[in-house]
Amino acid sequence: MERVEKITIDTEKCIGCKKCIKACFVDVLRFDETTKKAVAAYPQECEWCLICEEQCSVGAIYVQPKIPAPMFKMSV
Numbered sequence: 001m002e003r004v005e006k007i008t009i010d011t012e013k014c015i016g017c018k019k020c021i022k023a024c025f026v027d028v029l030r031f032d033e034t035t036k037k038a039v040a041a042y043p044q045e046c047e048w049c050l051i052c053e054e055q056c057s058v059g060a061i062y063v064q065p066k067i068p069a070p071m072f073k074m075s076v
């Protein structure tokens, strides 16, 4: 099951240091040689460990989790 809704990389903030790419243990992130920025190439593989967010010194990457649907409705 996919764990994340989407991965956002702010290209204005990203300085292309590749720290997030090196830190991602499931190879979700890649380096775009044209823009010299990180890109989320395989977001469906993301395990939502948030190491990439921790590694980014400029706060350019944000991993948004998928909110699971409620299992049941509360009765009032």
Ligand code: SF4
Pocket: 007, 023, 024, 025, 026, 027, 028, 029, 045, 046, 047, 048, 049, 050, 051, 052, 053, 063
């Ligand atoms: S949250 Fe973890 S698995 Fe997902 S892109 Fe970041 S480092 Fe990779």
Ligand code: SF4
Pocket: 009, 013, 014, 015, 016, 017, 018, 019, 020, 021, 037, 038, 055, 056, 057, 058, 059, 060, 061
């Ligand atoms: S760690 Fe941050 S600044 Fe460095 S490449 Fe990744 S998103 Fe860009």
